Amino acid sequence: xxxxxxxARERFEKEAKRVFPSVLGTALRLTRSREEAEDLAQxxxxxxxxxxxxxxxxxxxxxxxxxxxxxxxxxxxxxxxGPQIASLEDENxxxxxxxxxxxxxxxxxxxxxxxxxxxALGKVPEDFRTAVILSDIEGLxxxxxxxxxxxxxxxxxxxxxxxxxxxxxxxxxxxxxxxxLKQGTQx
Amino acid sequence: MIDRLDIHAWVDGELDSDxxxxxxxxxxxxxxLTAEYHAIVLTKTVLRSKCATEQSAESWNAxxxxxxxxxxxxxxxxxxxxxxxxxxxxxxxxxxVGAWVNRTLGSGLIRPGEVASMASTLMxxxxxxxxxxxxxxxxxxxxxxDAPMNLNPGVCQVxxxxxxxxxxxxxxxxxxxxxxxxxxxxxxxxxxTIDGFRPLPTGGxxxxxxMNGLPSLAWTDNGxxxxxxxxxxxxxxxxxxxxxxxx
Numbered sequence: 455x456x457x458x459x460x461x462a463r464e465r466f467e468k469e470a471k472r473v474f475p476s477v478l479g480t481a482l483r484l485t486r487s488r489e490e491a492e493d494l495a496q497x498x499x500x501x502x503x504x505x506x507x508x509x510x511x512x513x514x515x516x517x518x519x520x521x522x523x524x525x526x527x528x529x530x531x532x533x534x535x536g537p538q539i540a541s542l543e544d545e546n547x548x549x550x551x552x553x554x555x556x557x558x559x560x561x562x563x564x565x566x567x568x569x570x571x572x573x574a575l576g577k578v579p580e581d582f583r584t585a586v587i588l589s590d591i592e593g594l595x596x597x598x599x600x601x602x603x604x605x606x607x608x609x610x611x612x613x614x615x616x617x618x619x620x621x622x623x624x625x626x627x628x629x630x631x632x633x634x635l636k637q638g639t640q641x
Numbered sequence: 642m643i644d645r646l647d648i649h650a651w652v653d654g655e656l657d658s659d660x661x662x663x664x665x666x667x668x669x670x671x672x673x674l675t676a677e678y679h680a681i682v683l684t685k686t687v688l689r690s691k692c693a694t695e696q697s698a699e700s701w702n703a704x705x706x707x708x709x710x711x712x713x714x715x716x717x718x719x720x721x722x723x724x725x726x727x728x729x730x731x732x733x734x735x736x737x738v739g740a741w742v743n744r745t746l747g748s749g750l751i752r753p754g755e756v757a758s759m760a761s762t763l764m765x766x767x768x769x770x771x772x773x774x775x776x777x778x779x780x781x782x783x784x785x786x787d788a789p790m791n792l793n794p795g796v797c798q799v800x801x802x803x804x805x806x807x808x809x810x811x812x813x814x815x816x817x818x819x820x821x822x823x824x825x826x827x828x829x830x831x832x833x834t835i836d837g838f839r840p841l842p843t844g845g846x847x848x849x850x851x852m853n854g855l856p857s858l859a860w861t862d863n864g865x866x867x868x869x870x871x872x873x874x875x876x877x878x879x880x881x882x883x884x885x886x887x888x
Contacts, residue, residue: 614649
């Protein structure tokens, strides 16, 4: 029995170590505080270990990010409430990612630094940001994001679209302010 | 006309092949949708390329330490939970074995302090309403039963007898009187060794010491320990002990 538990722990540690950068990165992007992110990531890992015997064995990363997201929503969000969705109707309104009549320029954001992208991401309202992080950075499927955030897949789709549109706008503002944006691209 | 959310789903690989075909054709045909498609792809690419993974060995080590402590707690809880009855049983067995060992192997040992404390358990035996020495002697002999002691009316007179039981042992206390005063003779069953008394310096069969603060002589006889205690010198006690000891 003891040997079985030990090998289970070793298996868990191996898996957890592999996904820990994603867990910590997601925690950091959700809380936007290093200290809270480390607390959140550690708590998520510990909770996952406690529930490891209930893990279905499919996608460990998605499972642990689901625990992390739920933990964030239930415990941390009250303290670190970021920009929120203005209203439910806003969430369902489609906002184009591309500006009307403009051609996306691959070089548009080349000059942006990682920190600037992170800052722009931080300005996206929390529910949209969560969907964008889980999809675009962590590569989770719509169903996995829906499970993690306890919303229907349809809501995930609209949150992603909205989140990307807001992020795109923030990135453009950043690029324009910092002079990375080519003259005449937007105007 | 397609749902614009389908463009996101296409970029995210969430569409089946049929729907993917419809969406791709629509995107190709409409410049606005094409721009939307490229903007989505670009946004995703920027995020993927610019958002670095977070490495923190310190945080991971702290995390692993918590897991190990938790695992240890869980293992202990599981062990105790699973074997609680066994652990209780082992403790109970240890207690029972200890009690048995104490009773069988240690029961032969008696300490004078124990004997003194047994006094509170004794009850006086009713005496016959007579002053005739022979009748008193008969009563005393009958009362002490098979206890290995002599009652010698020529040396001492029986004043009273008390009996009782303590820790499974039968105890008899006989108070004798001679010209120098009263002396108590204690007879304790189930005792083969006397602890705390030493052999008399003059040698012989008796041990000496103090019991309840009084000078005492003691000896064992056939599973009984006998003590003679009185407020007098050892030589005088020895005379009574010699008269009391069964030859």
